[in-house]
Amino acid sequence: MVTMRDVAAEAGVSAMTVSNALTGRRPVSEPTRKLVLETVERLGYQVNVTARSLRQGRTGVVGIAVPTLDSHYYSRLSHLLIQAFAESGTASVVEETHASREGEIAAFRDSRLNAYDGLVIAALGLTEREIDALSRDVPVVVLGEQELHHTVDHVSMPNVAGAEAATRLLLDRGCRDLALVGFPSLDDRDELTQPEGAAFALRARGFSRALQGTGVSARAVHAGVTQAAGAQCVQDLLATGGVPDGVFCVTDTLAFGVVRELANHGVRVPDDVLVVGFDDVEDAQFHIPSLTSVAPDLDELIARTVHLLRQRIADPGTRPHEVTVSYRLVERESTRRPGR
Amino acid sequence: MVTMRDVAAEAGVSAMTVSNALTGRRPVSEPTRKLVLETVERLGYQVNVTARSLRQGRTGVVGIAVPTLDSHYYSRLSHLLIQAFAESGTASVVEETHASREGEIAAFRDSRLNAYDGLVIAALGLTEREIDALSRDVPVVVLGEQELHHTVDHVSMPNVAGAEAATRLLLDRGCRDLALVGFPSLDDRDELTQPEGAAFALRARGFSRALQGTGVSARAVHAGVTQAAGAQCVQDLLATGGVPDGVFCVTDTLAFGVVRELANHGVRVPDDVLVVGFDDVEDAQFHIPSLTSVAPDLDELIARTVHLLRQRIADPGTRPHEVTVSYRLVERESTRRPGR
DNA sequence: CTGAAAGCGCTTACAG
DNA sequence: CTGAAAGCGCTTACAG
Structure with a gap:
């Protein structure tokens, strides 16, 4: 050499x-x-970057830790973050945490070991207290859903407001028998063993808020986070009280499974049931029917995240920021009731 | 510290x-x-892993270089590779090449700089000759589609055979006016500026082979690799000769765009047109109609890749291997002609 | 079983 | 504008 x-x-x-x-x-x-x-x-x-890193005490690389890449949402998010960091001259690598406490601790450890100069982490398994402690040694921006003690930079999704708007749309379209798919209870204090718990609890809170004082009946079902889980939820609904007239799913992925399984039972969307999802993944426009969804402003999410991390790396002493990005409710075929 | x-x-x-x-x-x-x-x-x-790496001359990390993570196929592939390497005790990081020659050269460079002990690369932008030269310094397994000079370990998809089987299915179902979506010509020697060219050319070859001697007419259209490109292809077909009775798409992603745009024009799948895709991404089962697709054996792909790379890292002198994984043709609603 | 010395390939601080 | 020396934090020889 x-x-x-x-x-x-x-x-x-x-x-x-x-x-x-x-x-x-x-x-x-x-x-x-x-x-x-x-x-x-x-x-x-x-x-030789290894020698340079050893001498300089930093690598010029930031870590991006997501639960899994086998997800439309997180793979797209990773892609956008990589792009945005690249545009600002920063290399980045992606690590999977499997939404587990251990995987997330490992991401922090890898950062501290000089492997990364900073870390963007979509933390789902760690408690707020643990994140506070771990983030002391490392410039970090936490993405997502936890309600932190404001000791760390935090960019979150419009979970409550987005879900509330989605549910209001169902009510406005005349639904009077709603289902919440993806969280096991209408009480957001109920813990969910799934790691996405915190985000989904907030979306459940938005759902419940929209219902307050309306007298509209609602059920909650949960079977996981995949399209198959969405299908399972439909089976559970059918078994426990029949077909609702409106469904809010805490993710688009669940919604796709819901719509598909309804079709398997001869129930049509939007003719018989209206369905709304959350995330507005690209597929939402291409499914039949196309899916109405809450679209968080990902450009804003990415821009704020990259900016906050670069700022914190440059000056670890700055006061932590708390950002919630905006959203749009994108209405498509799945909530357009024909002939009403 | x-x-x-x-x-x-x-x-x-x-x-x-x-x-x-x-x-x-x-x-x-x-x-x-x-x-x-x-x-x-x-x-x-x-x-301190940086110090250890400098001294040892290796990092214990392998690189995974894919064109983009904003793809159902490559994000899932990355996920499966990370999992498989982790199970064999090897850490891995993912890098995006943007399917460009420059991005792929960068992946090789990052490997050579001691950043990775080995590299799995889905190379699309580099020529065979360039890959041969670059892979001399680095243990590497090339994934995908190129027909190499057997100077490097290579795991490829069943492009020709899979496409041929998919097209045969359309013929067996009675289609007599076919369309190929995703490659601009029925002659696989025609170059495609899209980086996926090599893979898609081979799938076009499989399509053409199935047609040989059948007298069945066929057209080829191409507009890119996204769902929106699939939709565009339908518009091109409609403008240049009307609706075909069978469509083979070189990826499922294109197929989703095709089915959706056909619906926008009141053309139903499978009632009016049969459609087959390639890759068998998870969504194929959940779309309406569910999508018939060529399913390469990803488990085999992953296992062979991980094994070959570990072997080459351990013994750089071994003779290069050439592997083509097997496939299944999974028939679903998009080719089940009702009442015929 | 244990250690003192050397060195991986750079960059920082000190000098001129 | 340029350089000789030191050292980042480990692990590899070499010794005992």
Whole structure:
């Protein structure tokens, strides 16, 4: 392997000068600079980032820790974060936490070990207290859903407001027998063993708020977070009280499973039941029927996240920020009642 | 930060002994080992992986380079690879190449710089010759579609055979006016500027092979790789010769766009047109209609890839392997002609 | 079983 | 503008 020393010897300068010519950290005379760069080119030298990192105490890489990449939402989020960091000149790598406490602790540990200069984490398994403690050593932005003690930068989704708006739409369209799919109870204090618990509890709270004082009946079902889980929820609804006339799903993924399983039972959307999802993943526009969904402003989410992390890396002392991004309710076929 | 020296001083041993107690590389007497581990625990010491990597010349991390994470197929593939490497005790990080030559070169460079001990790359932008040259310095397994010179380990999809089987199904179901969606020509030698060119050309070849000697007419359309591109292809078909009676799409993603846009024009699947996709992403089962698709054996793909890379890291001298995984054709509603 | 010395390849601080 | 020395925190030889 060609090292900086080899280049220096070949060019007849010191390693320092090679380093300076390459990084531009200190000025180098133009002829020397040209000579060095030519030699670098000729020998095919490439800087050893491990050595640089050890010396500098930082790697120039930020970590992105998400529960899983096997999810339309989190894979897209990771993609957008990578893009945005790249545009601001920062390399990033993605790590899966499997939504587990252990996986999330590992992400913090990897950051602290100089592997990353900063961390964006969609934390689902850790408690607020644990995040507070772990984030002391590492510049971190927490994405998502927890209600933290304001000791760490936090960018969250419009869970309550978005869910409330979605549910209001169902009420406005005349629904009087609603179902909440994806959270086991209408009381958001009920704990959910699923790690997405906190986010989904807030969406359940929005659902319940919209119902307050309306006298509209509602049931809650939960079977997991996948499309198959959405299908299972429909079976549970059918078994326990028949078909509702409106369904709010805490994610689009669940909604796709719901619509599909309703079709398996001959129940049509929107003719017989109206359905709304949350996240507005790309597929929502392409399904048949296309899916009405709460669309959080991902551009805002990404921009704020990248900005906050860069700021915290640059100045770890700044006061933590709390951001909730805005949303739009995008109405599509799944809530357009034909002929009413 | 607590270093190994601190632990050594505190425990009254040498740094060597701390290292050995931690790694188990050399035997350490049981009392000493206990003392060291206790001290490590008490001081909260964590090994600095950057320093270890610099000294060892390797990081214990493998790179996974995919075109984008904003894709059902590649995000799922990344997820499965991460899982499989984790199960075999190997950490991995994901990098996006944006399907560009530059991005793929960067992935090789990052590997060579000691950032990764090995690389799995879904290469789309590089030529065969470039891959041959770049892979000389790095243990690498190429995923996907290129027909290489057998100088590098290569795991590929059943592109030709899968596409041929999919097209045969359409013919068996009585289709006599076919369309190929996702490749611009029926001649697989035609270059596609899209980086997925090589894979899609092979799928086009399978399509053409199935047609040979049947006298069945066929058109080819191409507008990109997204669901929106699939929709665009339908518009192009309608403008240039009307609705075909069978469509083979080179990916499921395109197929979803096709089915959706057909519905926008009042054309029903499978009543008026049969549609088949490729990849068998999870959504294929949940769309309405559910999508018939070629399902490459991803478990096999993952297992072979992980095994080949570990083998090549352990012994860079072994002869390169060429693997094409098997597939199943999964028939669903999109090709079940009602009442015929 | 244990240790003192050297060095992985850079960059920082000190000098000129 | 340029360089010699030191050191980031480990692990690899070499010794005992």
